[in-house]
Amino acid sequence: MTAMSRRAGCARCGAGLATDNNSGRCAPCQRAERNRVVAAPEVPATFWSHEPLRRALAERHLGRVIRAYRHHPYHGRQPLPQATVASWLGVTQAQLSRVETGPPMVHLDRLAHWARVLGIPAHILWFRLPPGRDDAPPPVAGEAGPHLLSALRCADRQIGGRNLYRAALAHITAFSPPTGQSSALPRPTLLAAATLHEMAGWMAHDSGDSATGRQHFRDALALAVDSSTHLLVGQVHGSLSHLASHDGNAAAAIAHAIEGLGVVADEEAGARVRARLFALQARGLAAAGRAAECHSTLRLAEVALGQAEASPTAWLSPFDRTSLDIETARCLLRLGDVTAALRLLDDIVTDEPTTRVRSQALARTLLVTALVGQARIEEACLVTHKTIDLTHGLGSTVVLDQLRHLALLLRSHSVHLPDVPQLLDRLRDTFRERSWMALPLPTG
Incomplete structure (x- = not known):
C-alpha cells in the first residue's frame, strides 16, 4: 500500500489519522465504538480506579455504578447513552433510568448478571459472584x-x-x-x-x-414456523428470495417470494411484508427478463406499501419507501431502463448524515451504474468518491463488491478522463485497506 500522509489525531486516543479518514477516530477506536453498540467493551484495569466509580462502588449502589460507568472519560467526550447500556443489560431505557436514580438493587441474581455484563472485577464488588454462570446470560x-x-x-x-x-x-x-x-x-x-x-x-x-x-x-x-408467526415466516422467505437473487438464481428468488406471499395473504397486519415480497418477486422476474410481469408486480408492491401501517411487531424488519425504491431501481437497471432508475436514485441519495449507511451506499453504487450507463462519467466519479468516504467504517463485503464492480465499469474511461485514473488508484487503496473483510467469519 502506498504511504499515506497523516493529519489531525484521533479524538479519543490521539493516534494519527490517514488523509481519507473523516471519522475522527483511528481504526482501533472505531472497532471499540462498534463493539459498544451491542456489548460492553473490554476496558483496562485502571478504568475501575476512576473516582466517581470508586465512590459508587463504596456506596454499594449498582445503579450509580452504571451511571458512573456510562460517564467515564474512557468512552469519549459524550457519555454512553442509557438506551445502549440498557440493551446490554436486557432492560428498557426507562427501567435503567429508574435503576440509576432509585434505591439500591438487592436481588443477587440481577446484581451478579449485570456485573458480569459490564465486566466489573469480582474483587471490587461488595457481593460474591455465584460460581459457574459466567457465560450464560439469560434468554x-x-x-x-x-x-x-x-x-x-x-x-x-x-x-x-x-x-x-x-x-x-x-x-x-x-x-x-x-x-x-x-x-x-x-x-x-x-x-x-x-x-x-x-x-x-x-x-x-x-x-x-x-x-x-x-x-x-x-x-x-x-x-418461525414453530412459533406459528405467519408474518415472520413470510419475512424469512423474503430473505431467502433476496439471497437467491444475489446468487443469480431467478427461479428460486421468484419461488421463495411467492411462497412467502401465500403464507401472509390473509394477515391483516401483513401489508408491509407483502410489499417487500412483491418487490423481491419483481426482482427475480427482472433477472428472468420477464419485464411486463416485473412492472405489474412492482405496482402490487406500491399498493401494498400504501396500505401499510406502522410495523406491527419488533420481530419484523422495517420496509419503507426507500427500501422499495432501491428494489425498484435494481429492477429497472436490470431491464435496461436507466433513465427511470436515475430519477428514483436521485431522490434516494442524500449527502445529509444518515443512520442507514449501507442502504445509502448501495443506492449510490446503483446511481453510479446508471450514470455510467448514460456516459456521465465525471458525475459517476464524484458519487464514487463520496461513497468511499461514507463507507470508511462499514464492514460490508456486499458494498465492497459493488465498489469493485464500479471499478470495472470505470476502467474503460481512464484514457479519456483524468479523473478516472485518480479514482481507480483510490479504489485500489480502498480494497487493500479493507482486505480484512476476506477473513473467514467467526464460528463462536
Missing part, C-alpha cells in the same frame, strides 16, 4: 427482546454485518433451543431466536458468506 424474551433486536438492527445499518456477526452468534447461543426441543420454549423466546438467526443470516451474507447466511435463514424459517 432474551418479553420486554427486553425487542430492545436488543432494535439495537442490533440500528447498528447493522450503520457499521455492517462483518462487525456484528460475532455479537449475533453470542445472543443466539444464549437461548437457542436444543435440537428438536423448540416446541417446549415460550413463544417470545422462539420469536427472538428466529429473528436473531435471520439477522445473523443477513450479517453473514453482508460479510460475503452466502452459505452460512442460507443456513441461518433455514434455521430462522424452522423456528
Whole structure:
C-alpha cells in the first residue's frame, strides 16, 4: 500500500489519522465504538480506579455504578447513552433510568448478571459472584427482546454485518433451543431466536458468506414456523428470495417470494411484508427478463406499501419507501431502463448524515451504474468518491463488491478522463485497506 500522509489525531486516543479518514477516530477506536453498540467493551484495569466509580462502588449502589460507568472519560467526550447500556443489560431505557436514580438493587441474581455484563472485577464488588454462570446470560424474551433486536438492527445499518456477526452468534447461543426441543420454549423466546438467526443470516451474507447466511435463514424459517408467526415466516422467505437473487438464481428468488406471499395473504397486519415480497418477486422476474410481469408486480408492491401501517411487531424488519425504491431501481437497471432508475436514485441519495449507511451506499453504487450507463462519467466519479468516504467504517463485503464492480465499469474511461485514473488508484487503496473483510467469519 502506498504511504499515506497523516493529519489531525484521533479524538479519543490521539493516534494519527490517514488523509481519507473523516471519522475522527483511528481504526482501533472505531472497532471499540462498534463493539459498544451491542456489548460492553473490554476496558483496562485502571478504568475501575476512576473516582466517581470508586465512590459508587463504596456506596454499594449498582445503579450509580452504571451511571458512573456510562460517564467515564474512557468512552469519549459524550457519555454512553442509557438506551445502549440498557440493551446490554436486557432492560428498557426507562427501567435503567429508574435503576440509576432509585434505591439500591438487592436481588443477587440481577446484581451478579449485570456485573458480569459490564465486566466489573469480582474483587471490587461488595457481593460474591455465584460460581459457574459466567457465560450464560439469560434468554432474551418479553420486554427486553425487542430492545436488543432494535439495537442490533440500528447498528447493522450503520457499521455492517462483518462487525456484528460475532455479537449475533453470542445472543443466539444464549437461548437457542436444543435440537428438536423448540416446541417446549415460550413463544417470545422462539420469536427472538428466529429473528436473531435471520439477522445473523443477513450479517453473514453482508460479510460475503452466502452459505452460512442460507443456513441461518433455514434455521430462522424452522423456528418461525414453530412459533406459528405467519408474518415472520413470510419475512424469512423474503430473505431467502433476496439471497437467491444475489446468487443469480431467478427461479428460486421468484419461488421463495411467492411462497412467502401465500403464507401472509390473509394477515391483516401483513401489508408491509407483502410489499417487500412483491418487490423481491419483481426482482427475480427482472433477472428472468420477464419485464411486463416485473412492472405489474412492482405496482402490487406500491399498493401494498400504501396500505401499510406502522410495523406491527419488533420481530419484523422495517420496509419503507426507500427500501422499495432501491428494489425498484435494481429492477429497472436490470431491464435496461436507466433513465427511470436515475430519477428514483436521485431522490434516494442524500449527502445529509444518515443512520442507514449501507442502504445509502448501495443506492449510490446503483446511481453510479446508471450514470455510467448514460456516459456521465465525471458525475459517476464524484458519487464514487463520496461513497468511499461514507463507507470508511462499514464492514460490508456486499458494498465492497459493488465498489469493485464500479471499478470495472470505470476502467474503460481512464484514457479519456483524468479523473478516472485518480479514482481507480483510490479504489485500489480502498480494497487493500479493507482486505480484512476476506477473513473467514467467526464460528463462536
